[in-house]
Amino acid sequence: MPRKPPSKPSERTGRATIIDVAKRAGVHWSTVSRALNPEKRHLISPEMIERVEACVKELGYRSNVLASGLRTQRSRTIGVIVSNLGDPIHPPIVRAIEDRFAAIGYVTLVGNTDNVPGRQAAVIERFIRQGVEGLAVATFARCDPAVDACIEANVPTVAIFRDPESDLIPSVRVDDDRAMELAVEHLVAQGHRRIAHIAGPQNVSTGYGRHRGFRRACRAHARDGVVPAIVFGAEFTVEDGETACAELLRAHPDITAIAAANDMLAIGALRHLQARGIRCPEDISIVGMNNMQFMDAIAPALTTIHTPTAELGAEAATLLIAMINDTPVKTTRVVLQPKLVVRSSVAQIRGAVRRDANLATS
Amino acid sequence: MPRKPPSKPSERTGRATIIDVAKRAGVHWSTVSRALNPEKRHLISPEMIERVEACVKELGYRSNVLASGLRTQRSRTIGVIVSNLGDPIHPPIVRAIEDRFAAIGYVTLVGNTDNVPGRQAAVIERFIRQGVEGLAVATFARCDPAVDACIEANVPTVAIFRDPESDLIPSVRVDDDRAMELAVEHLVAQGHRRIAHIAGPQNVSTGYGRHRGFRRACRAHARDGVVPAIVFGAEFTVEDGETACAELLRAHPDITAIAAANDMLAIGALRHLQARGIRCPEDISIVGMNNMQFMDAIAPALTTIHTPTAELGAEAATLLIAMINDTPVKTTRVVLQPKLVVRSSVAQIRGAVRRDANLATS
DNA sequence: ATGGCCCATGCACACGTTTGTCAACGGGGT
DNA sequence: ACCCCGTTGACAAACGTGTGCATGGGCCAT
Numbered sequence: 001m002p003r004k005p006p007s008k009p010s011e012r013t014g015r016a017t018i019i020d021v022a023k024r025a026g027v028h029w030s031t032v033s034r035a036l037n038p039e040k041r042h043l044i045s046p047e048m049i050e051r052v053e054a055c056v057k058e059l060g061y062r063s064n065v066l067a068s069g070l071r072t073q074r075s076r077t078i079g080v081i082v083s084n085l086g087d088p089i090h091p092p093i094v095r096a097i098e099d100r101f102a103a104i105g106y107v108t109l110v111g112n113t114d115n116v117p118g119r120q121a122a123v124i125e126r127f128i129r130q131g132v133e134g135l136a137v138a139t140f141a142r143c144d145p146a147v148d149a150c151i152e153a154n155v156p157t158v159a160i161f162r163d164p165e166s167d168l169i170p171s172v173r174v175d176d177d178r179a180m181e182l183a184v185e186h187l188v189a190q191g192h193r194r195i196a197h198i199a200g201p202q203n204v205s206t207g208y209g210r211h212r213g214f215r216r217a218c219r220a221h222a223r224d225g226v227v228p229a230i231v232f233g234a235e236f237t238v239e240d241g242e243t244a245c246a247e248l249l250r251a252h253p254d255i256t257a258i259a260a261a262n263d264m265l266a267i268g269a270l271r272h273l274q275a276r277g278i279r280c281p282e283d284i285s286i287v288g289m290n291n292m293q294f295m296d297a298i299a300p301a302l303t304t305i306h307t308p309t310a311e312l313g314a315e316a317a318t319l320l321i322a323m324i325n326d327t328p329v330k331t332t333r334v335v336l337q338p339k340l341v342v343r344s345s346v347a348q349i350r351g352a353v354r355r356d357a358n359l360a361t362s
Numbered sequence: 363m364p365r366k367p368p369s370k371p372s373e374r375t376g377r378a379t380i381i382d383v384a385k386r387a388g389v390h391w392s393t394v395s396r397a398l399n400p401e402k403r404h405l406i407s408p409e410m411i412e413r414v415e416a417c418v419k420e421l422g423y424r425s426n427v428l429a430s431g432l433r434t435q436r437s438r439t440i441g442v443i444v445s446n447l448g449d450p451i452h453p454p455i456v457r458a459i460e461d462r463f464a465a466i467g468y469v470t471l472v473g474n475t476d477n478v479p480g481r482q483a484a485v486i487e488r489f490i491r492q493g494v495e496g497l498a499v500a501t502f503a504r505c506d507p508a509v510d511a512c513i514e515a516n517v518p519t520v521a522i523f524r525d526p527e528s529d530l531i532p533s534v535r536v537d538d539d540r541a542m543e544l545a546v547e548h549l550v551a552q553g554h555r556r557i558a559h560i561a562g563p564q565n566v567s568t569g570y571g572r573h574r575g576f577r578r579a580c581r582a583h584a585r586d587g588v589v590p591a592i593v594f595g596a597e598f599t600v601e602d603g604e605t606a607c608a609e610l611l612r613a614h615p616d617i618t619a620i621a622a623a624n625d626m627l628a629i630g631a632l633r634h635l636q637a638r639g640i641r642c643p644e645d646i647s648i649v650g651m652n653n654m655q656f657m658d659a660i661a662p663a664l665t666t667i668h669t670p671t672a673e674l675g676a677e678a679a680t681l682l683i684a685m686i687n688d689t690p691v692k693t694t695r696v697v698l699q700p701k702l703v704v705r706s707s708v709a710q711i712r713g714a715v716r717r718d719a720n721l722a723t724s
Numbered sequence: 725a726t727g728g729c730c731c732a733t734g735c736a737c738a739c740g741t742t743t744g745t746c747a748a749c750g751g752g753g754t
Numbered sequence: 755a756c757c758c759c760g761t762t763g764a765c766a767a768a769c770g771t772g773t774g775c776a777t778g779g780g781c782c783a784t
Contacts, residue, residue: 014516015515015516017739017740017741018740018741019740027763027764028763028764028765029740029741029764030741030742030743030763030764030765030766031762031763031764033741033742033743034742034743034763037742037743040742040743043761043762043763044762044763045761045762045763048762048763060514060515062487062490062491062515063491063740063741064432064491064493064739064740064741065491065492065493065741066428066431066432066437066492066493066739066740066741067432067739067740067741067742067769068740068741068742069428069741069769070426070428070429070432070739070740070741070742070769070770070771071740071741071742071743071768071769072741072742072743072769073769075428076492077471077492084457085453085454085456085457085460086453086454086457086655088450088453088655088656090453091447091448091450091452091453092447092448094447094472095446095447095448095474098447098472098473098474099474102473102474102485102488105488107471107473107488107489107492108471108472108473109439109469109470109471109472110456110460110470110471110472111460111464111469111470112457112460112461112464123464125424126464126467126469127469128424129424129425129426129427130427130428130438130439130469131426131427131428152422153377153422153424154376154377267656267659270659271659293448293450294450294629294656294659294660297629297632297633297656297660297661298656298659298660298661299659299660299661299662300661379769379770379771380770380771381770381771389733389734390733390734390735391734391770391771392733392734392735392736392771392772392773393732393733393734395771395772395773396732396733396772396773399772402772402773405731405732405733406732406733407731407732407733410732410733425770425771426769426770426771428769428770428771429739429769429770429771429772430770430771430772431739431771432738432739432740432741432769432770432771433738433739433770433771433772433773434739434771434772435739
């Protein structure tokens with residue numbers, strides 16, 4: 001690179017630097033730096049601050065976060081990792097996190113893993129190289145080794161939605177076990193006894209916990225004659241819901257209700273039923289989970305378990321901000337409560353008299 | 363800061379630097395830099411590269427993008443700005459953009475504006491400070507002054523979805539005019555004559571273009587006796603769809619069909635009809651636009667105009683990548699074609715015999 | 725044998741900030 | 755009148771990396 005004195009103000013990039021501002025104000029750039037930094041501004045005289053700020057405006061100067069970040073080791077950047085932004089469950093979470101961080105001048109990266117093995121590690125790697133100050137990860141599998149990578153890299157990380165069940169990092173999630181209990185209890189209260197579960201992948205806490213909750217709830221109601229049937233979907237997708245439902249009807253033709261591990265699977269099941277001319281809820285009832293957008297508009301309106309996604313994101317952000325600021329937050333497990341939302345996809349069987357305690361309106 | 367020689371390898375941050383790697387390999391760090399840079403690797407002997415890479419692995423070294431970005435003026439970061447990630451139209455777009463950029467090692471920032479006046483400028487400002495190499499903006503209003511800010515800051519920008527109609531930047535969008543023409547033509551073909559339009563905000567190209575397309579199409583069919591009715595929603599939301607529909611029925615009680623400017627407004631209209639006990643499509647037909655996820659599952663399945671969101675994102679990304687690489691891309695206007703998707707929310711009126719030329723299956 | 729050339733590596737500066745340290749200056753107290 | 759202290763502004767050293775240029779050693783050809 002030719003050793004040329006920077007005669008013109010930052011002609012290389014076209015972007016004004018702190019030096020340009022200083023030159024124009026006729027002061028040293030360290031003075032400008034302090035005048036612009038709220039923490040050090042008290043060291044500078046008011047009229048000087050005014051002068052500097054005038055020059056900033058005139059030149060359209062913007063501080064360079066790359067440079068200041070390099071110096072201060074703070075990139076003002078966080079990353080959030082989801083499996084697939086196209087899955088309606090994720091945008092509200094990302095949105096809530098972005099909101100909280102935007103408010104403190106941070107900027108939010110998003111990455112998708114698609115649940116493809118190598119991708120999560122790759123995304124984490126890319127984000128760490130970028131110097132993210134924090135990570136909110138919604139893709140951790142149970143006992144995910146990627147947790148160690150985050151710890152090792154010394155970047156504050158919070159698991160969200162899915163819980164790796166590690167003591168090394170805090171997590172924010174909904175009570176998956178309880179969610180399926182709510183579903184089963186509702187179905188039982190409506191008179192159902194032969195109840196099926198379309199489970200999700202068992203290597204992630206959501207699928208695992210909901211499956212466990214389902215079994216537990218069925219066991220609790222065994223005296224009422226509840227007999228569970230379970231079939232597994234490989235992923236939380238509509239397609240897997242369809243195939244799982246087909247498999248279910250083959251193996252257990254006599255079921256009267258399905259508690260799906262999430263709304264996507266529920267919609268798949270619904271679709272399969274409709275394709276076969278089986279009516280919902282008259283022939284078979286369905287309960288979903290998450291209460292995604294528009295689940296009240298589909299036919300039949302889906303009775304489901306509400307997951308407070310925005311709160312999930314907000315809690316995760318709060319936790320992450322605390323960790324970033326070194327506020328000693330004891331490795332926490334935040335568990336939010338799900339809520340039954342009754343709509344039209346569950347029918348009442350014969351004269352079931354038991355009142356449902358967990359009823360809420362749509 | 364105490365003038366202390368860095369005795370321990372990067373004890374300050376805990377993160378291994380290129381210097382640590384060099385020390386361990388017993389070479390100068392510039393050699394390490396070259397060995398790790400694919401572009402300069404040919405200058406280094408293979409065995410040296412191997413030795414360096416071994417040390418990299420041992421130390422868990424990750425290059426610091428902040429530092430290299432500062433040096434090279436490339437942050438490997440882009441930003442995408444949407445009004446609200448929670449609106450189902452946006453995630454697929456963001457997803458498509460992120461995909462293309464992840465493939466070339468870039469990282470994607472997202473920002474929400476909520477269509478609140480100051481927010482867009484603030485987000486752009488934050489992103490530019492972060493040194494984004496490119497911007498994909500889905501929130502530009504028509505003749506938006508924020509376009510100038512992007513140009514002035516010299517950051518490659520492409521407008522997506524909404525078109526500011528400026529020659530200063532390229533845009534990628536769907537043919538909004540044509541979309542409403544498709545809707546009207548379909549309705550006319552089904553025998554409808556008294557057709558209403560629930561328009562979106564007119565200060566953005568989507569709302570404006572669809573409104574224009576609607577009027578144009580109605581004019582073209584005036585000889586068939588088509589009489590248009592128009593009412594405006596302030597935003598593209600379900601709520602505005604409801605109020606607009608109410609207003610519509612008050613002013614024009616005799617309409618038989620509604621072409622909504624997007625699916626959100628359509629759902630709002632639908633909701634209002636249902637609340638009033640008006641049947642869709644038997645009493646009033648509805649056509650939406652965008653074909654958001656699950657629009658085939660709602661009741662009635664929504665006949666709508668499909669917007670190729672993923673292609674929109676991919677095209678925008680392609681354009682942006684070209685601009686970033688200084689490939690001279692002539693300021694372009696990419697216009698993708700919408701497609702009619704026939705479902706169940708449009709009824710046929712009397713014995714309409716005209717065949718619909720733009721029919722596609724769901 | 726020696727000169728020239730090329731390849732691999734080392735050197736040092738620059739990218740734009742932040743911030744500890746210090747000099748200069750002015751005013752007030754003894 | 756002198757000294758001390760408080761207020762301001764200047765200086766320079768980092769932060770971690772990329773890269774033009776210099777350098778040194780080995781090899782080939784004359």
